[in-house]
Amino acid sequence: MRLLVLGGTRFLGRHVVDTALARGDDVTVFTRGRQPNPWGSRVDARNGNRDPAVAPGLAALAEGEWDAVVDTSGYVPRIVRASAELLASRAGRYLFVSSLSVYANAAEPGLTESAEVGALADPATEEVAKHYGPLKAACERVVSDAFGDRALNVRPGLIVGPHDPTDRFGYWAARFVHPHLLGDRAPAAVVPAPPERPVQCIDARDLAAWMLDVVAAGQGGVYNATSPAGQWTFGDLVAAAAGVAGIGAPRPAWTGDDLLLEKKVEPWTGLPLWLPATMADVAGFMAFDCAKAQAAGLATRALAATIADTARWLAQRDNAGAWKDVLSADAERDILAARGAAA
Numbered sequence: 001m002r003l004l005v006l007g008g009t010r011f012l013g014r015h016v017v018d019t020a021l022a023r024g025d026d027v028t029v030f031t032r033g034r035q036p037n038p039w040g041s042r043v044d045a046r047n048g049n050r051d052p053a054v055a056p057g058l059a060a061l062a063e064g065e066w067d068a069v070v071d072t073s074g075y076v077p078r079i080v081r082a083s084a085e086l087l088a089s090r091a092g093r094y095l096f097v098s099s100l101s102v103y104a105n106a107a108e109p110g111l112t113e114s115a116e117v118g119a120l121a122d123p124a125t126e127e128v129a130k131h132y133g134p135l136k137a138a139c140e141r142v143v144s145d146a147f148g149d150r151a152l153n154v155r156p157g158l159i160v161g162p163h164d165p166t167d168r169f170g171y172w173a174a175r176f177v178h179p180h181l182l183g184d185r186a187p188a189a190v191v192p193a194p195p196e197r198p199v200q201c202i203d204a205r206d207l208a209a210w211m212l213d214v215v216a217a218g219q220g221g222v223y224n225a226t227s228p229a230g231q232w233t234f235g236d237l238v239a240a241a242a243g244v245a246g247i248g249a250p251r252p253a254w255t256g257d258d259l260l261l262e263k264k265v266e267p268w269t270g271l272p273l274w275l276p277a278t279m280a281d282v283a284g285f286m287a288f289d290c291a292k293a294q295a296a297g298l299a300t301r302a303l304a305a306t307i308a309d310t311a312r313w314l315a316q317r318d319n320a321g322a323w324k325d326v327l328s329a330d331a332e333r334d335i336l337a338a339r340g341a342a343a
């Protein structure tokens, strides 16, 4: 397959390119050239800017034909429209990487692709941090307008694995397997009770392989794309991390929402992946219905495999400046003392 990746050099895109090269695809990547190109001449690396208002814009894509475009770096409809319209006559399909954040209301578990998506009060806004979900939904519409039934909108949940720059899932790999990366940590690790709390995530490599399969098979449409609802819990995540760590792994100190909130731990970022029950509006955020993608072949590797590979990557990454927003070693000790579990 002749594949064009809009992006490709950071995290998910990087796994898309790695997987495509391993499959024997002919790969073009389009970036600003700020991140290094890890593949050298094995890819056709073109530089420019997705934003046509920033010179030289999309000029480097003026020529070429592709069987498929995979867009891992679109956030603003005006900018996504520029590439979708430019490529509609020269690319067979356009796979846009959207997000499960598109949904207007994630209070209930089991949302399918037909649930309502969020709307922008101001359709011209480009404030991605503030309106990430509704902007992604608007980008999906732009891609569908340009490509019709040749458009594929994939809505991933939390994407995890090596090269993840967000330090969310990686916190748990580090906390159990390489705690020294997080400072002078107590021998017990604060984890959010109850262990039955649902967890959904997708290894970037599983997502990348599946996206290439479905786009190569000529599929169109919209897909929720994360692990099956109900497959994993926080207890599974902790058990897998402790298993990878082996002898000497931190002892999990299961801690209730009340104490974590009293100690001003920031949901999702202070203790990554933790959403307290008080946040009723996101109660379904770890329980999306992904049956359509699973039926179309989306597979999930074992959590322990993702944790082990993430921990290996973290051990050789430059971690300077990482984990700025997570629970500090002192704050964690304070919580352990408060729950009587300091060891």
Ligand SMILES: NC(=O)c1ccc[n+]([C@@H]2O[C@H](COP(=O)([O-])OP(=O)(O)OC[C@H]3O[C@@H](n4cnc5c(N)ncnc54)[C@H](OP(=O)(O)O)[C@@H]3O)[C@@H](O)[C@H]2O)c1
Residues within 6 Å of the ligand: 006, 007, 008, 009, 010, 011, 012, 013, 014, 030, 031, 032, 033, 034, 035, 036, 048, 049, 050, 051, 071, 072, 073, 074, 097, 098, 099, 100, 155, 156, 157, 158, 159, 160, 166
């Ligand atoms: N992380 C999650 O948990 C999660 C969950 C759901 C959905 N998603 C979505 O998944 C995607 C993952 O993104 P990623 O960062 O991993 O993708 P990526 O393709 O690996 O990295 C982003 C790429 O975009 C390029 N880029 C950035 N701005 C550009 C511009 N103006 N013009 C041209 N190239 C540009 C970057 O290179 P240069 O810097 O060199 O330009 C880089 O190659 C995103 O669409 C995100 O919304 C993520």
